[in-house]
Amino acid sequence: MPRFSANISMLYPELPFLDRFAAAASDGFKAVEYVGAYDQPTAVLVDLLQEHGLTQALFNLPAGNWAAGERGIACHPDRVAEFRESVDKAIEYAKANGCTQVNCLAGIAPAGVARAELESVLAENLRYAAPRLAAEGIMLLLEPINTRDMPGFLINSTDDYERIAAAVGHENLYLQYDFYHMQIVQGDLIPTFQRLQSRIGHVQIADHPGRHEPGTGEINYANIFKVLDEAGYSGWVGAEYRPKAGTSAGLGWFETWRSAAR
Numbered sequence: 693m694p695r696f697s698a699n700i701s702m703l704y705p706e707l708p709f710l711d712r713f714a715a716a717a718s719d720g721f722k723a724v725e726y727v728g729a730y731d732q733p734t735a736v737l738v739d740l741l742q743e744h745g746l747t748q749a750l751f752n753l754p755a756g757n758w759a760a761g762e763r764g765i766a767c768h769p770d771r772v773a774e775f776r777e778s779v780d781k782a783i784e785y786a787k788a789n790g791c792t793q794v795n796c797l798a799g800i801a802p803a804g805v806a807r808a809e810l811e812s813v814l815a816e817n818l819r820y821a822a823p824r825l826a827a828e829g830i831m832l833l834l835e836p837i838n839t840r841d842m843p844g845f846l847i848n849s850t851d852d853y854e855r856i857a858a859a860v861g862h863e864n865l866y867l868q869y870d871f872y873h874m875q876i877v878q879g880d881l882i883p884t885f886q887r888l889q890s891r892i893g894h895v896q897i898a899d900h901p902g903r904h905e906p907g908t909g910e911i912n913y914a915n916i917f918k919v920l921d922e923a924g925y926s927g928w929v930g931a932e933y934r935p936k937a938g939t940s941a942g943l944g945w946f947e948t949w950r951s952a953a954r
């Protein structure tokens with residue numbers, strides 16, 4: 693049975709961030725994930741997880757100045773020192789809240805730098821991060837993201853992930869397979885999941901078009917959930933979508949799993 697994690701960077705936008713833990717637990721989620729909460733002391737986050745019986749499924753490495761439009765710094769040639777510091781910060785937070793995987797956002801390609809150089813910087817940064825995270829029992833993930841939602845984002849497809857992973861050459865670099873992005877970029881969702889399953893550390897879901905709840909678009913999630921089970925996928929499935937109505941009101945797709953998990 694798939695285990696769902698509420699992505700509280702996207703779900704419960706009607707609530708302040710720290711109130712979203714309680715809301716996710718009350719809606720039947722057993723785990724939460726988010727882009728990052730480095731502005732909060734670890735103790736606050738750990739208390740919320742404990743109070744609501746939640747697991748921290750995932751968060752991202754510090755991704756630069758999000759409000760200014762940055763979406764990761766890992767491919768930026770002039771930010772290598774900052775990237776290295778961000779690995780230490782992520783380890784500190786992951787150890788505090790018991791999280792066993794962190795996602796690296798490659799970043800938006802800076803203008804005027806050749807793609808080969810950006811990929812080389814990214815690979816070098818990941819080669820730095822992968823063993824350090826492995827030593828702490830934390831999986832490092834790399835997520836391809838479509839460029840309609842994030843114009844200029846460097847890593848867009850599973851081919852991109854596989855090429856970077858080959859360049860990095862460390863086994864602690866897994867794929868974060870977001871079905872929504874993959875539907876836009878390349879389709880072929882199930883065969884690609886099956887081919888790369890041993891390298892997939894985390895999956896995320898949203899329907900397309902609109903990035904709304906499963907069942908609102910063209911992706912057959914009933915079938916995908918069956919495939920995840922048949923494949924023995926044991927990781928979390930991150931519900932990372934923009935609710936069409938209120939978050940709780942839109943959880944019809946989750947009813948079967950929520951009841952079974954209680």
Ligand SMILES: O=C(O)[C@@H](O)C(=O)CO
Pocket residue numbers: 727752795797835837870873896932
């Ligand atoms: O798919 C996404 O957008 C993410 O998983 C993320 O962490 C960055 O927004």
Ligand SMILES: [Mg+2]
Pocket residue numbers: 835870896932
């Ligand atoms: Mg995602």
